[in-house]
Amino acid sequence: PEAQAFCAGLKKILSPNDILIIGFDLKKNPQKILDAYNDKAGITSSFNLNLLTRINRELDGNFELNAFEHYASYNPENGACKSYLISLQNQNVSIGGIDFKFLKDEYILMEISQKYSKQEIEELANASGFKVAKYFTDEQHYFVDAVWQVA
Template sequence: MILSTEKTALANTEFLEETLEGLKQEPKRMYSKYFYDETGDVIFQQIMNMEEYYLTNAEMEIMKHQANHIADVLSDNNAGFDLIELGAGDATKSIHLLKALIDKKLDFKYFPIDISEHVIAELEQSLPAELPALNFQGLIGDYFKMLKKETAISDRKKVVLFMGANIGNMDVQEAQTFCMGLKHLLSPNDILIIGFDLKKNPRKILEAYNDKAGITSSFNLNLLSRINRELDGDFDVNAFEHYASYNPENGACKSYLISLQNQTVNIGSEEFNFSKDEYILMEISQKYSKQEIEELANASGFKVVKYFTDEQHYFVDAVWKVA
């Protein structure tokens, strides 16, 4: 059994290794999965409540109004199943699906997976209070490691939930590799429900990542503060500026931090030089058309069963089955 302190040490080693590796690349990059420490979780809640961040409302509308229909797709042949949510966050959207599944008296166990210890601790508090009938077990760690762990715990049919357009935090090639990896761990007829942000007016997309109040900016800058706190870094957070761009031709929305001056940053014993105006790629948020979603499903060994969209067609939760 791994103790909590050992788990934290392991997580910190990965955080350090990936941070150093990303900053040694040309151009420099960071990994958005590390945005979510305790402060990052709070800032992300604020992002989800921002007027400009249409994604949450659109997916919330799907879950609130169509959870029953999604539950019907899952209750196919009444077989018991494990519902595994990758990057569950606060589960405020998936809770509607959980309620619908409980109301239909389906035999399932919920496994929320999240890299943030804080997120899982909060769910362990909130879920029993909100859904006393829910059978669940939280898993702290990276998507694949925890999914593998879950498949070792139980051999029931799997329904994997991957919401919040988290798939968009990979470029299209990485997304395909990721989905092929999922398919590898699943069995025929297992299900993947995956949330995609759809291509739309470029201005609408850019505004969601470039809010006037600067919340997205503080979300990105918090990663520099986290590196200072946890990895013995000395970033001057005021010497970097958030910049977002959206390219309608390839659907990639990208967030960067721009160095405002020539500067040297130390992380432990490693030194990194930044020139004035040099950028660090912080996050990609890839947008898709339905045709591209279908291509991704087919290329990674799934077939599309159904699409659930909001009224404005901003967002889609696609139900895929292992082909």
């Protein structure tokens, strides 16, 4: 529903002959997706923990980064890959003078990265008032740039 509302909103500001190029992460082997979000270099983990660093710096927070760990999950049925930060202990955090309590194993949802099949992309385009004109995929068919025309 959110993706359709977003795309329908884009259509409202486009003219009848306009095109839209939009990139999608395609559904693929679930383990491949989990491996990307649980990368050995820790890039995704660092990316998510950086938000806590920024809260500390920019909003006068006091998160202890080592008191949280990254966790990713992927649901191949609906294509949602979610990243969380999990509290490793009971803790109190302050942000700009407002106190928050985190219980051990409590989570913060950091992101939802949606994966799509080409059929789902077609359905999204049609439901949003577009038609798919062309696809450009990478060599492995992991990602696609779709060219949509206003229908």
